[in-house]
Amino acid sequence: MRLLLVEDDLMIGESVLDLLRDEGYAVDWVKNGEIALSVLESETYDLILLDLGLPLCEGLTVLKTLRDRKDRTPVLVATARDAVAQRIEGLDTGADDYVVKPYDLGELLARIRSLVRRSVGRAEPVYESAGVSIDPATREVKVEGQSVQLSAREWAILELLLVRPGVVLSRKQLEERLYSWKDGISSNAVEVHIHSLRKKIGTDLIQNVRGVGYMIGKGSV
Amino acid sequence: MTRKVTNSLRARLLLLLFASVLVTACIQSFIAYRTSLDETNEIFDYQMQQMALSLRPGLNFDGYGSNGFRQDEDESFEFIVQVSAANGKILFQSSASTTLPHREGAGFSLFDARGKTYKLYSLPHGNQLIQVAQDRSARRSLARNLAFRTTLPIMVMVLLLLFLMWWVVTSSLSPVNRVQRQIATREADSLDEVDTQGLPTEVRPLVEEINLLLRRMRQAFAAQKNFVADAAHELRSPLAALKLQVEQLRRSSTERDREIATQRLGTGIDRASRLVEQLLVLARQQANPESRVNTRPVEINRLCLVAFNDVYPLACHKNIDMGLSQTDECYVLGQEEALRILLRNILDNSIKYSPKGSRIDFSVQSTARSVTLAIEDSGPGIPDGDLARIMDRFYRIPGTQTSGSGLGLSIVKVIADLHGAKVEIGTSDTLGGLSVRVNFGAWRMPQHAPDQQKAGVET
Numbered sequence: 001m002r003l004l005l006v007e008d009d010l011m012i013g014e015s016v017l018d019l020l021r022d023e024g025y026a027v028d029w030v031k032n033g034e035i036a037l038s039v040l041e042s043e044t045y046d047l048i049l050l051d052l053g054l055p056l057c058e059g060l061t062v063l064k065t066l067r068d069r070k071d072r073t074p075v076l077v078a079t080a081r082d083a084v085a086q087r088i089e090g091l092d093t094g095a096d097d098y099v100v101k102p103y104d105l106g107e108l109l110a111r112i113r114s115l116v117r118r119s120v121g122r123a124e125p126v127y128e129s130a131g132v133s134i135d136p137a138t139r140e141v142k143v144e145g146q147s148v149q150l151s152a153r154e155w156a157i158l159e160l161l162l163v164r165p166g167v168v169l170s171r172k173q174l175e176e177r178l179y180s181w182k183d184g185i186s187s188n189a190v191e192v193h194i195h196s197l198r199k200k201i202g203t204d205l206i207q208n209v210r211g212v213g214y215m216i217g218k219g220s221v
Numbered sequence: 222m223t224r225k226v227t228n229s230l231r232a233r234l235l236l237l238l239f240a241s242v243l244v245t246a247c248i249q250s251f252i253a254y255r256t257s258l259d260e261t262n263e264i265f266d267y268q269m270q271q272m273a274l275s276l277r278p279g280l281n282f283d284g285y286g287s288n289g290f291r292q293d294e295d296e297s298f299e300f301i302v303q304v305s306a307a308n309g310k311i312l313f314q315s316s317a318s319t320t321l322p323h324r325e326g327a328g329f330s331l332f333d334a335r336g337k338t339y340k341l342y343s344l345p346h347g348n349q350l351i352q353v354a355q356d357r358s359a360r361r362s363l364a365r366n367l368a369f370r371t372t373l374p375i376m377v378m379v380l381l382l383l384f385l386m387w388w389v390v391t392s393s394l395s396p397v398n399r400v401q402r403q404i405a406t407r408e409a410d411s412l413d414e415v416d417t418q419g420l421p422t423e424v425r426p427l428v429e430e431i432n433l434l435l436r437r438m439r440q441a442f443a444a445q446k447n448f449v450a451d452a453a454h455e456l457r458s459p460l461a462a463l464k465l466q467v468e469q470l471r472r473s474s475t476e477r478d479r480e481i482a483t484q485r486l487g488t489g490i491d492r493a494s495r496l497v498e499q500l501l502v503l504a505r506q507q508a509n510p511e512s513r514v515n516t517r518p519v520e521i522n523r524l525c526l527v528a529f530n531d532v533y534p535l536a537c538h539k540n541i542d543m544g545l546s547q548t549d550e551c552y553v554l555g556q557e558e559a560l561r562i563l564l565r566n567i568l569d570n571s572i573k574y575s576p577k578g579s580r581i582d583f584s585v586q587s588t589a590r591s592v593t594l595a596i597e598d599s600g601p602g603i604p605d606g607d608l609a610r611i612m613d614r615f616y617r618i619p620g621t622q623t624s625g626s627g628l629g630l631s632i633v634k635v636i637a638d639l640h641g642a643k644v645e646i647g648t649s650d651t652l653g654g655l656s657v658r659v660n661f662g663a664w665r666m667p668q669h670a671p672d673q674q675k676a677g678v679e680t
Contacts, residue, residue: 080457
C-alpha cells in the first residue's frame with residue numbers, strides 16, 4: 001500500500017514517515033500543498049494523509065482540487081484545528097475521515113486500514129480468498145488455517161493481490177504500490193518477492209497471467 | 222426611589238415641567254383674581270357714584286307722608302339710598318330699618334349698622350345730601366365670585382398643558398426608549414451595533430460612541446478568538462510530534478533506532494518548551510499593566526552588549542560572522558527585563574533564520590532624540606508579501622523549514638509598543654537580507670542628575 005503524507009511540520013512528518021514505513025506502507029512525504037497537487041497528477045496512492053494548515057496551498061484547496069479532478073483516492077485529514085465547523089468543512093470538501101492532533105498512532109493506523117478497506121469496497125476487516133486469509137490489523141497470514149511468516153514486502157504484495165481478488169495487477173502497478181521514492185527498485189525485485197511468496201503460501205495461489213501480471217483467484221483453487 | 226426618579230430624564234423633565242406650570246398657574250390665577258377683584262370694586266364704586274349722581278335733579282318731596290318706601294319690607298336690598306336736607310332731616314330713605322349716618326364731606330366712607338359693614342358714598346348737592354350705601358360683605362362675595370370665574374379657564378388650561386407636556390416629553394424620549402429596548406432585548410453576547418436611525422442629535426453621539434466601543438470590542442474578541450484558535454493549533458503540533466516520537470521510541474528495536482528516536486524526542490521537548498516559554502513571555506508582557514508605569518532609564522547599549530554575548534555562541538555554532546558595528550552610549554526609559562527579552566528575540570530570530578556562513582551586523586545608534594537598535598543580516602530576508610503579517614502571532618513565512626514558534630517578532634512588537642517604540646522591518650541595504658530597526662525615544666539625563674538617579678533607584 002502506498003501512502004502520500006502531506007505535512008509541513010518537520011518533526012511530525014519525520015516520525016509519521018518512519019512509523020508508517022515500519023508498518024510496511026510505502027510512504028512519500030511532501031511538505032506543501034503545491035507539490036502535493038503536482039505529485040498527485042502523476043502518481044497513484046492508496047491513501048492521502050493530509051494536514052490542513054499547509055504553506056503555499058491550503059490543505060482544503062488541495063482536497064478540493066483533488067476532488068474536482070475526480071480523483072477518488074481516500075483522504076484522511078490530520079489537523080490540529082479541532083473546531084467543529086472546520087471538521088464539517090473538511091468532510092464536506094471531500095475528506096473521508098478526520099483525526100485531530102495529537103492523535104494516537106494506533107488510531108491513525110486503524111483509520112488508514114478502514115479507509116483502504118472501504119475504498120476497495122470491502123467492509124470485513126479480514127481479507128480472505130482461495131484459502132488464504134490476511135488480517136491487516138494484526139498482520140497475520142493464514143494458509144488453510146496455518147500461520148505463515150512473511151517479510152514486509154511479501155506481505156505488501158499479498159495484501160495488494162488479496163484486496164481485489166480476480167483483478168490482475170501488472171508488475172508496474174505492483175511496483176508503484178510497493179515502493180516510495182526513496183526505495184531504489186531493481187529490475188526484477190517484484191519477481192523475486194513473488195517467488196519467495198509462492199514458496200511460503202503455495203505455488204498455485206498466485207497466478208501469473210502471461211504478458212499482463214499477477215492475480216489471486218476469486219474462489220477456491 | 223428618589224434616586225430612580227431623579228436619574229430618569231423623563232421623570233425629571235415631567236416633574237420639573239409640571240412644577241413650573243403649577244407655580245406659574247398659581248401666580249397667574251392669583252394676579253387675575255386680585256385684578257378682577259379690584260376692578261369689580263371699582264365698578265361697584267362707580268355704580269354707587271352713578272346712582273347718587275342720577276338722584277341729583279332732586280326729588281320733589283312734598284312732605285313726610287309721601288315717603289311710600291318707608292315700609293318694613295325687603296331689608297335685603299343691596300343698595301340703600303337716602304336723601305337728606307342740610308339740617309339732617311331725611312327727605313327720602315329706601316330702607317326703613319337702616320338710617321345712614323349724616324356725613325357732610327363728599328366721597329366714600331364706611332359705617333356699621335345691624336351687624337354689617339356698609340360702604341357709603343355721600344354726594345352733597347345744593348342743600349341736600351345724597352347718600353348711597355352698599356353691604357360690603359355682599360359686595361365682596363359678588364366681587365369674589367366674579368374674580369374666581371376669571372381664574373377658571375386658567376385651571377382648565379393647566380390641565381390641558383400638563384397633558385400636552387406629558388405627551389411631548391414621552392414622544393420626544395421614545396427613540397431613547399427604543400434604543401434601550403434594543404439593547405435590553407439583544408443576546409447577552411451580541412456585540413452588534415445599535416441602530417442610530419431617527420435618534421435626536423443630543424443622544425446620537427452617545428449611541429455612536431457606544432457603537433464605536435462595540436466595534437472595538439468586536440475586533441478585540443475576534444482577535445482573541447483567532448489567538449485561541451492559533452494557539453490551539455500551535456500547541457497541538459508539538460504535542461502531536463512528541464506523541465509520535467514517544468511511539469517511535471517505544472517501537473524501536475535496535476540501539477540505533479532508539480538513539481535516533483531519543484534524539485528526536487529531545488528536540489521535540491525543546492520545541493514544546495520554547496513555545497510555552499514564548500507564549501508565557503507574550504502573555505506576561507501583554508497583561509502587565511505595571512510595565513507602563515514602572516519604568517526607569519535603562520542603559521540600552523550595555524544591555525545590547527550583554528544580549529550580544531548571550532547569543533554569540535549560537536552564531537559561532539552556525540559559523541555566522543556576527544559583529545557589533547556601533548554602540549553609542551544612550552538611555553531609554555523602560556523596563557530592563559522587557560528590553561532584554563526584546564533584544565534576545567531580535568538576535569535569536571536573526572541567527573535562527575540566517576543560513577550558515579552568513580553575516581549579521583548589530584548596532585546601537587543614538588541621536589539627540591532617538592535611539593535605534595538595528596540588526597541587518599545577509600540571510601534570505603522576508604518577501605514583500607509577508608512583511609505586513611510578519612509580526613502577527615504565530616505567523617511564519619510559508620515553507621519555512623527552520624522550526625520556530627512564530628512568536629518572536631510578536632513579542633518584539635508588544636514590548637516595543639509598551640515602550641512607545643517603533644519596529645521597522647525591511648530589506649537591508651548593506652547586507653541584502655533582513656533589516657530590523659527598533660526606534661526608541663532617547664532619554665536624556667536631566668540637570669540634577671544625581672538626585673534623579675537616586676530617585677530612579679528608589680522607585
